[in-house]
Amino acid sequence: MSETYPPVYVVDDDLAVRESVASLIRSAGLRVETFKSAQEFLVRPRTEIPGCLVLDVKLPGLSGLDLQQELAKADLQIPIIFLTGHGDIPMSVRAMKSGAFEFFTKPFDDEALLGAIRQAMVRYQVPNRGKKGARNALENIVGASAALKAVLNRVASVAPTESTVLILGETGTGKELVAHAIHGRSQRSSRPLVSVNCAAIQPSLIASELFGHEKGAFTGALQQRRGRFEMAEGGTIFLDEVGDLPSETQIALLRVLQEREFERVGGNQPIRVDVRVIAATNRDLPAAIAAGSFRSDLFYRLNVFPIEVPPLRERREDIPPLVDHFIHLHADRAGKKMRAVDEKTLEMLRTYSWPGNIRELQNVIERWVIVSDTEVLSTDESWLPRETVQTGAGASAQLDRKLSLRDHVEAVERKLIGRVMTAVGGNQSEAARRLGLSRGSLIERLKKYGPILPD
Numbered sequence: 001m002s003e004t005y006p007p008v009y010v011v012d013d014d015l016a017v018r019e020s021v022a023s024l025i026r027s028a029g030l031r032v033e034t035f036k037s038a039q040e041f042l043v044r045p046r047t048e049i050p051g052c053l054v055l056d057v058k059l060p061g062l063s064g065l066d067l068q069q070e071l072a073k074a075d076l077q078i079p080i081i082f083l084t085g086h087g088d089i090p091m092s093v094r095a096m097k098s099g100a101f102e103f104f105t106k107p108f109d110d111e112a113l114l115g116a117i118r119q120a121m122v123r124y125q126v127p128n129r130g131k132k133g134a135r136n137a138l139e140n141i142v143g144a145s146a147a148l149k150a151v152l153n154r155v156a157s158v159a160p161t162e163s164t165v166l167i168l169g170e171t172g173t174g175k176e177l178v179a180h181a182i183h184g185r186s187q188r189s190s191r192p193l194v195s196v197n198c199a200a201i202q203p204s205l206i207a208s209e210l211f212g213h214e215k216g217a218f219t220g221a222l223q224q225r226r227g228r229f230e231m232a233e234g235g236t237i238f239l240d241e242v243g244d245l246p247s248e249t250q251i252a253l254l255r256v257l258q259e260r261e262f263e264r265v266g267g268n269q270p271i272r273v274d275v276r277v278i279a280a281t282n283r284d285l286p287a288a289i290a291a292g293s294f295r296s297d298l299f300y301r302l303n304v305f306p307i308e309v310p311p312l313r314e315r316r317e318d319i320p321p322l323v324d325h326f327i328h329l330h331a332d333r334a335g336k337k338m339r340a341v342d343e344k345t346l347e348m349l350r351t352y353s354w355p356g357n358i359r360e361l362q363n364v365i366e367r368w369v370i371v372s373d374t375e376v377l378s379t380d381e382s383w384l385p386r387e388t389v390q391t392g393a394g395a396s397a398q399l400d401r402k403l404s405l406r407d408h409v410e411a412v413e414r415k416l417i418g419r420v421m422t423a424v425g426g427n428q429s430e431a432a433r434r435l436g437l438s439r440g441s442l443i444e445r446l447k448k449y450g451p452i453l454p455d
Contacts, residue, residue: 006051007031019438038062052120057084079120080254082167107444130244142325143318147310156254158305159185166302169309172359175280183236183336191235199241208265250295257301312354326365341377
């Protein structure tokens, strides 16, 4: 990915935050450069325009918002993700309405920030990847179970068409990978694939995000802004968590699907658009329709070709190849030679219920790789949330409903941090190094979890 995309630039006067964000970005295989002020960003010689700018709002001298305006005056179309240490909602609205891509309050969620950066980088997709892009999209989907083959058969059937696709499935099952595979095998593969997480954008800003806005459309709209549909012209737009769209935006989306046109917020001129729509949700849309929170006419427009992605517990035969894939992926990133897992550990992974699906499996493997010093991964049940380490399907399913994915992930992370801190005698710098975190990021987690005692 780093060879295809330009670097990400991080501007923050806090050294710990700069290092933490830079480490996170490198972990995703992207290049990154850091700057301690807006002035340094403006004067330092650069050979490339960044694919994304992660920018602190309150900087010494020239503020982040001031830098945003300077870039706009220079007509540099760089996606900007703002960070702030203050829960300043008016400031976030001002930033978003001025053209910011996303806005996060510190301490931010690493996965959410990384997801926003990846979406921003879509704007710099290299065109004409053709068959190579299609092949890579399918290679990212790991497994050979009958359930997965059924999904891939449907992908192969619908990809060459122009039909709208609705991808259904639980959180963490890989719906976004399916969307990428459909786009990669379509006639539009050389054009942009623009992803939008509808649940991650404030309801008051989602219309502007999707359809753009005119200068002066509302307070703070200092320039015209193109929306995601315009960015996806000739390509595909992926509407993730479409079930979370507010009702007024559902109406506007319905118009796009029916008439292939829309108006920017504050505008009165219809804009024609040639975009294929792929949507995904983990919600029960018929139930949402019955509850009055989702439009039935929009559902029928989206549900032209449904693809249901099964949860990991229904395709356990895919767990071994997924484990192998994630071990190689994270071992390579960590510079380690780990290449296998012992049978006892693999059997434990097969019998675990995986309420967070593939995403949870990847998180667990990544944590194991970080602390392991051997070439063969070997561990025990204490590394999984005790509440769900049961082979009895009924018992584990009952407990899974009580705990969210966040609960499971935080339980594993807390235990991992405790073990590493114990192993290094409380040395935060050494613990941060072993965990692949900046010291500032580790300190934030220690504050979050409170006193962490060894097992």
